[in-house]
Amino acid sequence: MQYSDDNIDFLYNIIVAGDSGVGKSSLINRFVRNDFRLHTKPTIGVDFSSKDISYDGKRILGKIWDTAGQERFQAITPSFYRGAHGAMIVFDLSNRNTFEKVEDKWISQLRKYGEPNCIIILVGNKSDLVDQRQISVEEASQFAQKHGAYYMETSALNASNVELAFSTLMQNIYNNKPLHPVVVDPVNPPLTVVPPPVTFDPTKPPATPATNQPNKCQC
Numbered sequence: 386m387q388y389s390d391d392n393i394d395f396l397y398n399i400i401v402a403g404d405s406g407v408g409k410s411s412l413i414n415r416f417v418r419n420d421f422r423l424h425t426k427p428t429i430g431v432d433f434s435s436k437d438i439s440y441d442g443k444r445i446l447g448k449i450w451d452t453a454g455q456e457r458f459q460a461i462t463p464s465f466y467r468g469a470h471g472a473m474i475v476f477d478l479s480n481r482n483t484f485e486k487v488e489d490k491w492i493s494q495l496r497k498y499g500e501p502n503c504i505i506i507l508v509g510n511k512s513d514l515v516d517q518r519q520i521s522v523e524e525a526s527q528f529a530q531k532h533g534a535y536y537m538e539t540s541a542l543n544a545s546n547v548e549l550a551f552s553t554l555m556q557n558i559y560n561n562k563p564l565h566p567v568v569v570d571p572v573n574p575p576l577t578v579v580p581p582p583v584t585f586d587p588t589k590p591p592a593t594p595a596t597n598q599p600n601k602c603q604c
Contacts, residue, residue: 394443397558399551400450400465400499402491403475404483408510411541412475413451416551421541440556447555466499471506471558473550478509478538479517484525492532502561505534506554513540 401409410432414420417434432451437444450465466472474491476483487507495503507529509520522538529536535553539546 392444393437393446395559396446396448397470397555398450398468399447399471399473399554399558400452400469401473401475402452402495404477404480404486407475407477407480407483408541409475410451412473412508412510412539412547412550413449415541415544415547417449419544421544423542436551438552438555440552440559443559445555445559447551449551463494463498466495466497466503469499469503471504471554472499473506473508473554474534475508475510476520478511478520479514481519484509484520484528488528488532504554504558504561505532506550506557507532507534507536508550509536509538511540511542512538512545513542 401413403409411421413432413434414422417436434449434451435446436449437446439445450469452465472495474487474495476487492505495505507525509525511517522536525538526536535557537546537550537553539550541547
């Protein structure tokens with residue numbers, strides 16, 4: 386949608402959904418403020434943030450809705466699917482249960498309550514936990530292809546692909562073109578995102594974080 390602010394050309398509503406603890410708030414905090422906190426409290430209801438990007442000579446503002454993943458707040462979430470131009474559905478690469486809920490719960494809710502042309506990006510977070518990976522790139526990318534979504538792997542802890550994931554979603558809302566599955570190597574992401582899959586070697590460690598952190602976190 387076009388926006389009235391002189392400095393912003395377009396404004397898009399983006400909902401971030403997924404199970405509690407997958408790192409939704411940490412991803413948003415990293416994207417909006419370039420900040421990371423190892424210990425975060427679960428989102429209560431819905432939180433709101435915003436950030437703009439430059440693309441195709443335009444300033445695009447993303448209004449980002451951080452939804453609670455806990456069951457007791459599920460009655461609130463559907464109202465935020467309505468009117469969302471894009472959705473980022475997040476799962477934890479080290480927790481298969483969060484991936485298995487993507488289709489039955491999060492995509493199901495989005496299809497039921499959201500707009501039919503809502504752009505989706507599936508995000509596997511915590512790519513820094515290399516030794517604890519439970520979902521392969523191939524499995525996740527095939528799943529994303531099945532649902533007409535992009536797939537990208539991120540780490541809020543070391544900032545890998547976080548900005549790229551949000552920018553890709555906002556750019557494709559702007560373009561409003563049919564999606565093709567994309568796999569991005571979290572070690573060496575390309576400068577621009579293109580449809581052909583990128584070969585991923587899960588044995589290669591991601592970029593080293595600035596500080597040593599415990600393996601298990603809510604990032």
